[in-house]
Amino acid sequence: MAKKKKEQAQVLAQKQLAPGIYDCLLKTTLAKEAGPGQFIALYPKDKSTLLPRPISICEADAEKGTLRIVYRIAGAGTKEFSELKEGDTIDILGVLGNGFPLDKVKEDQTAFLMGGGIGVPPILELSKRLKCRKRIVVGYRDADCFLREDFEKNGEVYIATEDGSVGTKGNVMDAIRENALKADVIYACGPMPMLRAIKRYAEEAGIDAYISLEERMACGVGACLGCVCKTTKKDRHSHVNNARICTDGPVFEAKEVEI
Ligand SMILES: Cc1cc2nc3c(=O)[nH]c(=O)nc-3n(C[C@H](O)[C@H](O)[C@H](O)COP(=O)(O)OP(=O)(O)OC[C@H]3O[C@@H](n4cnc5c(N)ncnc54)[C@H](O)[C@@H]3O)c2cc1C
Ligand code: FES
Structure with missing residues (x-):
């Protein structure tokens, strides 16, 4: 790196x-x-x-x-x-940070690119780099669906809004269900309740999910341990099941982190 x-x-x-x-x-x-x-x-x-x-x-x-x-x-x-x-x-x-792994989906496969709220922006560069079929599922509070036109140039776009003013009323998981969408891999960034729902959905569907944990951060460079989360893998230095979101993440495989 x-x-x-x-x-x-x-x-x-x-x-x-x-x-x-x-x-x-x-x-x-x-x-x-x-x-x-x-x-x-x-x-x-x-x-x-x-x-x-x-x-x-x-x-x-x-x-x-x-x-x-x-x-x-x-x-x-x-x-x-x-x-x-x-x-x-x-x-x-x-x-x-580590960024989203681009090699987890083949060109003939389909990926969900899911963003919620202020977790939407990193999904744009991801949608430009991935070469597979892309279903971009983005959730907003209301009709201010920022970056929508940019997403439409890079994949099929599905929108959810909390107030129902655009697309599906509800969140990104509601948009998936309403449109009966399927994918082979998930990439996601957004608030913790959304990421928890995606982790559960990925486990039930038996597919891999890579989620970005944009948690509260302090130093940002691995020094203060202010951003630690629990993982299934042991940390190389401390040998405990912890990871620092700022340096080991912010992207983790959903099944490796407790959220
Ligand atoms: C990896 C990562 C990527 C992010 N990407 C974006 C993005 O693309 N767009 C966006 O709008 N926001 C993003 N955020 C959230 C953004 O960092 C916070 O909203 C911002 O730090 C708040 O700073 P503030 O001074 O305005 O607010 P204050 O609340 O006054 O900040 C006080 C302190 O808390 C920290 N802090 C407060 N809220 C957050 C938060 N949600 N996440 C992390 N640290 C926080 C600040 O860094 C600062 O040290 C991201 C956070 C992380 C960790
Ligand atoms: S923010 Fe300091 S270790 Fe991650």
Whole structure:
């Protein structure tokens, strides 16, 4: 795996996609190494918000040297990022995390690419890299289905909304059931209740699922143990059944983690 680098990225563009959701394009050498499911950590300039904020890679263009991130304002750090304008700079660290394994599905097979809420953005780069048949199942609160047009260029898209305003009323599992969809492998990112439902579904259907645990994080580089989860495999260093989401993940095979 490539070495992590801290560098100054330049903001090429930023726009609001939906209420509280921002779409930012960064110029950075890290674009060359970035894959789907990996993330970068962004440093707020306000030093009272000390730790860098992890944000997933939504799109990476190695040739142009650009990374696209899409994020929701959750607190002081992301609020500060939302005020960045074209030409501004921001310190970033990356590329972090393992990313989604692309070799788990053959070209003649079908994959579910499932995203919920602010777990939707990393599914976009994944949908561009996978070569198999792709059923993209994405869940939103309401009719603000950000990134929908981008997904439609990269696979069959099924939408679920909590308020029923677009697609299936309910969550991504309801959309699968309503459309009687099947797949050979699952890739998913989203809130914990969604990932638990997907883990259960994958076990019942006897298929493999790779889930990204975008848990609360602190250092982001494996030092503080603030992001540990229980696994079936033993950690190489401590010999306990723990994994650090920031360095061993954030993507895990669903049957290997207790969630
Ligand atoms: C691997 C990973 C990928 C992520 N990708 C995205 C993404 O693509 N788009 C997006 O909108 N959000 C994403 N998040 C969540 C995002 O990191 C948090 O919303 C953000 O850190 C909140 O920072 P804040 O200062 O605005 O909020 P505050 O609540 O003020 O943050 C305080 C502290 O808590 C940490 N923190 C708070 N909420 C979270 C959270 N949900 N996850 C991790 N750390 C948190 C912050 O890093 C910070 O150290 C991701 C999280 C992880 C772990
Ligand atoms: S966030 Fe510090 S070890 Fe993972």
